[in-house]
Amino acid sequence: MSDKLKNKVAVITGGSSGIGLATAKLFAAEGAKVAITGRNKDNLKKAVDSIGNQAISITGDVSNLANLAAIFQQVEAQLGKIDVLVANAAIYALAPLADFTEEMFDKISDINFKGTFFTVQKALPHMNNGASVILTSSVVAEKGVPQHAAYAASKAAVRSLARSFSAELLDRSIRVNVLTPGPADTPVFDSVTNTPEEAAAVKAGMAAFAPVKRIGTPEEMAAASLFLASADSAFMAGAELLLDGGIRSL
Template sequence: MGKLNNKIAFIIGGNSGIGLATAELFASEGARVAITGRDENTLKDAAYQIGENTLAVKADVLNLSSLDEAYQQVESKLGKIDVLVVNAGIFKGAPLAAFTEELFDEIVDINFKGTFFTIKKALPYLNDGASIVITGSAAAEAGVVNASVYSASKAAVRSLARNLSADLLGRKIRVNVLSPGHVETPIHGRLGLSPEQVKGLREELANGVPVKRVGNAEEMAKGYLFLASDESSFMLGAEIVMDGGWSQL
């Protein structure tokens, strides 16, 4: 029997990288899985990769009405949600002197505001006793050059997990955070770099990690599975940092 047998799991941002690996693992552990993404083509490909019964819903955390529609689709086709993974987010950085209001708003709107309203709008569609897992970042635990707003947005969602867990105690809904460090995901390819530059970046990042490598999406998925399942039933408002010791040593 799988750790998520007969559970309904909804992964926001489940069409690539860590979200996709998590959706695949959840499905292999018995969950009925739904995912969101902003691109229909990658959503279709991801749903095929996860399994034939995967529900793929186009949604964008910047468009709050699309979240309402996504939750309605999940409830009508699968039922109420037992596991909600809030994984939509972006990384963008710039020197402090060059930071614009537009860039600030984009990062905060997706990473912080998007996370808050994704959870708020989920409330009518969650079963009592559900598990919510927010994607944080090890960058919130350290000082990172050119990443002030990104890191602060992830520190904000870390705080949300504590406070929302307190708010939802009456429904026994747990809110926890999984904070990855440097992980090999498609996000590096979206920075406008050549393949050679992406390879060089990953090597540079690996050199800064005590274990001398970056993580992979499959490793992160195991952390999400722990927080999603009953194995973490005594955890709420907490954080698991999976960064190879980068923020700790």
């Protein structure tokens, strides 16, 4: 490894599985002092054991502002001020428009949109000038996909936040950029299907839909986050890094 994040403090919300966990592992391997957050204490413990480099975990819900404030206070107390913030926590809920409930809508909005907004806000007092903030969006933010209306809208909101946040934080040299993945091989497929066979079928369908004829890996997304987190992307602000296997472009 190249120590691109040596002695940097990095916080990754939703860091106990999937893209968040792969990102935490890579950041730690690159020398970062990593803190991950999530709602399940047992999952967080397993994740921290796999990350290494004295990573820490903090249990909390990004839709709860008091939780967020406590998370960042604890990070600064244990690791120091934040150099990299990855606002990755999100939920994925699908249903036809006619069947989508208010409860489902509120949950997606509270975690994906409100949670991202206030994750950045509550982190600001604990963040170094010149820090890098990475927001996780989705390729469906600019696609019309059946059953994805609320989720896609929440991720389009995240893309918008990066522009506004970057403009507002220029005086602190804090860069806010967006990682926009396409379908990636994460446990999210298990959360929207009933059996391993159904999950495999959904993955196969998404792979067939992608021009490159496969889905991405969490490690590929983590490598993109490393670019956004490091000085390699110093000339990027309010921008988007798209890793979608050609879905949006081809």
